[in-house]
Amino acid sequence: MIVLRLKPIADIRSMVERHARVLVVGCNTCAAVSLAGGETEVETLVETLRLGASRSACQTEYTGAMIQRQCEPEFVDKLEAGGYDAVLSLGCGAGVAFLANTESVPVYPALDTLFIGAAKGHASWQAECSACGSCVLGETAGICPTTRCAKGIMNGPCGGVKDGRCELGDRDCAWVQIYDRLDEQGRGDDFDGLGSTKDNSVNSMTCEWDMNADSGGSK
Numbered sequence: 001m002i003v004l005r006l007k008p009i010a011d012i013r014s015m016v017e018r019h020a021r022v023l024v025v026g027c028n029t030c031a032a033v034s035l036a037g038g039e040t041e042v043e044t045l046v047e048t049l050r051l052g053a054s055r056s057a058c059q060t061e062y063t064g065a066m067i068q069r070q071c072e073p074e075f076v077d078k079l080e081a082g083g084y085d086a087v088l089s090l091g092c093g094a095g096v097a098f099l100a101n102t103e104s105v106p107v108y109p110a111l112d113t114l115f116i117g118a119a120k121g122h123a124s125w126q127a128e129c130s131a132c133g134s135c136v137l138g139e140t141a142g143i144c145p146t147t148r149c150a151k152g153i154m155n156g157p158c159g160g161v162k163d164g165r166c167e168l169g170d171r172d173c174a175w176v177q178i179y180d181r182l183d184e185q186g187r188g189d190d191f192d193g194l195g196s197t198k199d200n201s202v203n204s205m206t207c208e209w210d211m212n213a214d215s216g217g218s219k
C-alpha cells in the first residue's frame with residue numbers, strides 16, 4: 001500500500017491561508033489505511049486548521065469531505081467542490097495530481113507520499129517498493145535495492161557498509177541483506193551476477209500503462 005504522512009501544519013496553512021473557502025478532502029483507500037487521510041484524519045485536520053485560523057484572525061473557512069479514491073474518475077466526479085476556492089487533498093501524489101487535473105481551483109497536498117510499503121505492526125510500515133517499473137526482486141531475494149539501499153545502487157554493498165549497517169541513516173545495508181538471504185536460499189552464487197539486471201530505460205516516472213492497448217505493457 002502507499003504510505004503517507006501529514007505535512008507540518010504550518011506548511012499546510014501557508015499553502016492554503018490565502019483562500020477564503022477550502023475543501024479538505026480525504027481518500028478512503030491507501031490514505032485511510034495508513035492513518036493519514038481517512039475520515040478521522042480529515043476531521044482532525046479541519047478542526048486544527050479552524051483553531052489555528054481563529055487564533056490568528058485568519059478568515060479562511062475549512063470544510064471536510066471524503067471520497068473513496070482520489071485517483072479514479074468515478075469517485076472524483078462525485079466530489080462537490082463548487083463554491084470552494086481551493087482543495088486540500090489528503091491523498092497520495094497521484095490523488096492530488098488527479099484532482100488538480102479535474103478541478104478548476106488550486107489543489108494542494110496535505111500529505112507527503114513516502115513509499116509503497118508492507119505492514120510491520122500497528123501504524124508501522126516497511127518501505128518495500130518505489131514503483132521503478134523494472135522489478136528485480138526475483139534476482140535480489142525479494143529485497144528492493146532501489147528502495148532499501150540508501151543510495152539506490154544496483155551493485156552494492158558500497159564502501160560505506162560497516163558490520164552490516166549502512167553509513168547513511170539508521171538502517172541495515174540492503175545489499176548485505178540481499179546476499180544473506182540469497183545464501184540462506186542456496187542462491188549465494190547468484191550474487192556475483194547482480195548489478196546489470198535492471199532495465200533503467202523503463203521508469204514509472206515517465207511511462208503510462210494502458211491495459212486496453214493491443215500490445216499491453218509500458219509505453
Ligand code: SF4
Pocket residue numbers: 128129130131132133134135136137144145146147
Ligand atoms: S525493483 Fe522497482 S518495482 Fe521492484 S520492488 Fe524495487 S522499486 Fe519496486
Ligand code: SF4
Pocket residue numbers: 148149150151152153156157158159160161162165166167168172173174175176
Ligand atoms: S551501505 Fe549498503 S545500503 Fe548503505 S548505501 Fe551502501 S550499499 Fe546501500
